[in-house]
Amino acid sequence: MEDAVAQVKHILRGTTVTDAQVRDAVWNYYFDVDRSVKFLRDQLKRQESKRTNTAKKPAVPKAFRERSLFADTVSCRRGTGHDCNEDLRLSARLSPSSKSQPKIHLGSSCQYGISVFDGIPWGLPASMNTDITYCGRPTRMGLLGGSSKLAALAKARAVKRQQQSEQPQEQSEPMEGIQHASSSTPSTASQSRSSLVLDTSVLPSPSESGVSISKRLTSLLAERSRDRGRTSARAISPEKQFYLRRTGSGSPSISSHSPINSDLSSASAVFSENIPSSFATSLCDFSLPPSTFPSPASPSSFPGASNGDVYGNGMSADEIWKLITNKPFFYLPVTETQVEEIKANFDRPSPDDIIKEAQATKGGTTIAASSKKQPQRAGLETEMKSLSIQEPAVKASQPKQKINVVEKFISSHRKAHVNFVVVGHVDAGKSTLMGRLLYDVGAIDERTIQKYKRDANNMGKGSFAFAWVLDQSKEERERGVTMDVAMNSFESSKVAFTILDAPGHKDFVPNMIAGASEADFAVLVIDSSPNAFEAGFVQSGQTKEHALLVRSLGVQRIIVAVNKVDNVNWSEFRFDEVKEILLAFLSAAGFSESQTTFIPCSGLCGDNIVNRSGRAELSWYKGNTLLEELENLTTVERDIGAPLRMSVTDVFKGNASSAVNITGRINAGNIQVGETVLAIPSNETATIKSITIADQPNDWAVAGDNVQVALSNIDIVHLRAGDILCAISSPVKCAQTFSARVIVFQLRIPLIKGSNILIYRGRTTEAARILRLTALLDKSTGKVTKHKPRHLVSGQSAIVELEVMGSSFPMETFKASKDLGRVVLRQEGITVAAGIVEEILSVKNETMNE
Numbered sequence: 045m046e047d048a049v050a051q052v053k054h055i056l057r058g059t060t061v062t063d064a065q066v067r068d069a070v071w072n073y074y075f076d077v078d079r080s081v082k083f084l085r086d087q088l089k090r091q092e093s094k095r096t097n098t099a100k101k102p103a104v105p106k107a108f109r110e111r112s113l114f115a116d117t118v119s120c121r122r123g124t125g126h127d128c129n130e131d132l133r134l135s136a137r138l139s140p141s142s143k144s145q146p147k148i149h150l151g152s153s154c155q156y157g158i159s160v161f162d163g164i165p166w167g168l169p170a171s172m173n174t175d176i177t178y179c180g181r182p183t184r185m186g187l188l189g190g191s192s193k194l195a196a197l198a199k200a201r202a203v204k205r206q207q208q209s210e211q212p213q214e215q216s217e218p219m220e221g222i223q224h225a226s227s228s229t230p231s232t233a234s235q236s237r238s239s240l241v242l243d244t245s246v247l248p249s250p251s252e253s254g255v256s257i258s259k260r261l262t263s264l265l266a267e268r269s270r271d272r273g274r275t276s277a278r279a280i281s282p283e284k285q286f287y288l289r290r291t292g293s294g295s296p297s298i299s300s301h302s303p304i305n306s307d308l309s310s311a312s313a314v315f316s317e318n319i320p321s322s323f324a325t326s327l328c329d330f331s332l333p334p335s336t337f338p339s340p341a342s343p344s345s346f347p348g349a350s351n352g353d354v355y356g357n358g359m360s361a362d363e364i365w366k367l368i369t370n371k372p373f374f375y376l377p378v379t380e381t382q383v384e385e386i387k388a389n390f391d392r393p394s395p396d397d398i399i400k401e402a403q404a405t406k407g408g409t410t411i412a413a414s415s416k417k418q419p420q421r422a423g424l425e426t427e428m429k430s431l432s433i434q435e436p437a438v439k440a441s442q443p444k445q446k447i448n449v450v451e452k453f454i455s456s457h458r459k460a461h462v463n464f465v466v467v468g469h470v471d472a473g474k475s476t477l478m479g480r481l482l483y484d485v486g487a488i489d490e491r492t493i494q495k496y497k498r499d500a501n502n503m504g505k506g507s508f509a510f511a512w513v514l515d516q517s518k519e520e521r522e523r524g525v526t527m528d529v530a531m532n533s534f535e536s537s538k539v540a541f542t543i544l545d546a547p548g549h550k551d552f553v554p555n556m557i558a559g560a561s562e563a564d565f566a567v568l569v570i571d572s573s574p575n576a577f578e579a580g581f582v583q584s585g586q587t588k589e590h591a592l593l594v595r596s597l598g599v600q601r602i603i604v605a606v607n608k609v610d611n612v613n614w615s616e617f618r619f620d621e622v623k624e625i626l627l628a629f630l631s632a633a634g635f636s637e638s639q640t641t642f643i644p645c646s647g648l649c650g651d652n653i654v655n656r657s658g659r660a661e662l663s664w665y666k667g668n669t670l671l672e673e674l675e676n677l678t679t680v681e682r683d684i685g686a687p688l689r690m691s692v693t694d695v696f697k698g699n700a701s702s703a704v705n706i707t708g709r710i711n712a713g714n715i716q717v718g719e720t721v722l723a724i725p726s727n728e729t730a731t732i733k734s735i736t737i738a739d740q741p742n743d744w745a746v747a748g749d750n751v752q753v754a755l756s757n758i759d760i761v762h763l764r765a766g767d768i769l770c771a772i773s774s775p776v777k778c779a780q781t782f783s784a785r786v787i788v789f790q791l792r793i794p795l796i797k798g799s800n801i802l803i804y805r806g807r808t809t810e811a812a813r814i815l816r817l818t819a820l821l822d823k824s825t826g827k828v829t830k831h832k833p834r835h836l837v838s839g840q841s842a843i844v845e846l847e848v849m850g851s852s853f854p855m856e857t858f859k860a861s862k863d864l865g866r867v868v869l870r871q872e873g874i875t876v877a878a879g880i881v882e883e884i885l886s887v888k889n890e891t892m893n894e
């Protein structure tokens with residue numbers, strides 16, 4: 045050793061090489077003088093070159109120079125404001141000779157240094173003696189574009205860098221994994237990785253034995269491992285470093301043949317450093333004993349250590365060696381036994397499988413494995429499709445004594461039964477007129493009228509006494525306004541009449557529609573008082589609307605009572621004036637002149653109601669009284685032998701019996717006690733328990749009769765006002781979509797496709813939508829004048845398609861039933877159109893019971 049050192053010193057005399065460097069080189073090169081000399085000369089060249097480069101660089105700021113950095117060589121990858129993702133390689137070397145002041149050596153990219161180190165959260169212990177070398181940017185793999193000259197230059201530089209990087213590697217070959225602290229050449233492949241140079245100040249002195257050195261080294265490593273749990277993985281210091289790996293591919297950095305017991309003052313063990321994430325850290329359990337880890341590929345021990353040596357941490361040298369050399373970087377804290385148990389768990393059925401199997405066994409079927417689920421689901425789908433709800437066949441119960449109702453009706457010679465509706469503008473005197481009629485025909489006795497007069501006088505409404513005959517409710521009497529249709533009956537010598545006194549106020553038009561739907565004829569009451577007629581006839585008045593509605597609902601015969609002529613001094617002129625205007629309007633609305641009669645009258649005074657007026661002022665009128673006109677009405681033809689159709693106007697529970705009572709009018713066909721009928725839309729059957737006509741019990745009833753029927757075998761929840769009772773053999777449909785011929789009333793905005801409306805018939809109301817405007821019609825001929833109009837305006841006649849949005853609307857075509865084939869369309873409280881059902885295009889599912 046000494047001979048070799050002397051020879052090298054002699055060869056390199058006159059140079060700045062130190063004794064320590066010579067000894068180090070001789071030691072590293074196994075006392076080979078030539079290789080040691082070569083190495084030292086190259087080292088001198090590099091030092092000279094570096095000094096030259098450093099002189100060209102800008103001075104390092106004092107603040108940066110004095111910054112405390114790491115005791116170890118560290119690597120950090122962090123983005124800076126200047127050069128994001130730049131790989132910064134910092135090589136901080138500790139030198140025993142520089143304990144007092146930290147020194148910083150900058151590489152080629154020192155201009156980034158200040159900003160690079162600014163804001164580093166983990167500072168260095170100020171006590172550490174640190175030399176820092178900034179290694180510059182990582183080697184580029186090539187140019188992106190550019191000229192061929194530049195590419196060639198870059199290639200040449202890359203080759204040069206490669207040669208430079210290979211040179212020190214070759215020199216340090218004997219010290220694989222160990223670098224001389226004096227080496228400052230960073231641009232090697234290994235330096236592109238992060239490296240940690242152990243602080244030799246904490247290592248044993250060169251004079252210590254190999255065993256002592258190994259003990260110190262392993263003690264240090266073990267100490268670091270204990271500190272793992274309480275230090276941040278990012279804090280890189282001898283105390284904080286735990287994840288140590290040797291630089292290189294994994295071969296021991298300190299081989300058994302390394303002369304580690306020689307001068308170690310310039311030797312440093314180099315380890316690479318990787319910082320795991322928090323998640324990875326949580327997966328690792330480094331507290332397990334070394335025996336947990338797999339054995340190293342080759343047995344190793346610290347040089348000079350003897351078997352059985354136990355160090356400060358209670359571990360043998362072998363265990364420590366395994367810990368630092370072969371420990372997997374990440375591993376799950378499970379033993380092989382545990383792994384086998386986990387594997388075995390998957391060989392058994394899961395708890396879910398066990399439960400499913402038990403359920404399947406109990407149900408008598410086997411749940412297939414997941415791969416067989418699809419066919420089973422397909423089977424279920426098929427079964428579901430084949431499912432159908434089959435209602436029990438409805439058995440029509442036969443009456444005990446089957447009555448031939450048609451024969452009975454003909455043989456009974458009953459009076460014709462006629463319903464007429466009284467309509468007109470509000471306060472036209474409708475109720476008063478009908479009260480007077482009832483009084484004059486003897487339907488109301490004198491005592492009752494006198495009582496009404498007294499009560500009305502007490503209330504300050506003496507003139508309403510006759511109106512109270514029909515306005516029975518307290519609210520109607522207090523307000524002096526009819527709110528719902530009032531029914532009353534009387535009989536003349538020829539006909540049985542039912543009065544349907546409709547409200548005149550615009551808020552109660554739907555009720556008026558309900559009354560008009562049941563009428564055979566109409567009495568239109570006009571207030572002939574000055575300006576009163578005009579007020580009722582203008583657009584906002586109800587005179588026109590009511591007349592149009594009754595016509596649209598099938599009424600063809602109308603009597604116009606020009607009322608309150610006492611207020612115009614029984615003026616014939618006024619009468620003629622009103623008659624002329626109305627005749628034109630009613631003719632346009634579809635009433636023929638022969639079917640329209642005008643009568644000057646006074647409901648309050650009783651002139652021309654039942655008795656002809658004896659006033660001289662009214663002597664100019666030679667026509668019939670109101671009653672005479674009513675009796676002269678043409679008898680309405682009714683199909684009493686057709687399938688039953690009965691419109692329900694009210695539903696209520698009887699006091700004593702369990703039966704459900706309904707009132708209504710038979711539109712077509714007949715009924716008899718004991719018969720089973722079908723309620724639409726509930727589709728529930730019921731048995732007729734009793735029939736009452738005009739407060740008299742009867743075994744049967746025919747079309748046109750207003751009846752009260754007690755039904756059994758049905759719950760009241762299946763019936764409501766507006767329903768239809770029909771024959772089981774011929775149920776009524778509930779339309780989903782239908783087409784109708786309509787007459788458009790006065791509109792504020794045109795009707796267009798998609799308009800939302802309400803449809804009415806009798807007591808039935810549902811939301812609907814205009815699906816299509818099919819065609820415009822000529823009002824006189826009914827022929828199509830235009831297809832697919834864009835909109836409908838006031839006064840037009842058209843064919844439209846409508847969709848019922850609500851749950852149900854029982855209806856028939858007008859051809860099949862003149863009563864159930866009519867609809868009224870309203871929008872925002874205004875009647876916009878009315879018409880007849882031409883075709884039912886689709887029906888609701890629940891009524892597909894044919």
Ligand SMILES: Nc1nc2c(ncn2[C@@H]2O[C@H](COP(=O)(O)OP(=O)(O)OP(=O)(O)O)[C@@H](O)[C@H]2O)c(=O)[nH]1
Pocket residue numbers: 469470471472473474475476477507508511524525526546547548549607608609610611645646647648649
């Ligand atoms: N002068 C005079 N007043 C009458 C006549 N008929 C009715 N009236 C008055 O007109 C007012 C309204 O009478 P009603 O019978 O309530 O009128 P209505 O048309 O039934 O009213 P609504 O049903 O609420 O629209 C009352 O004050 C009556 O006294 C009449 O012939 N001559």
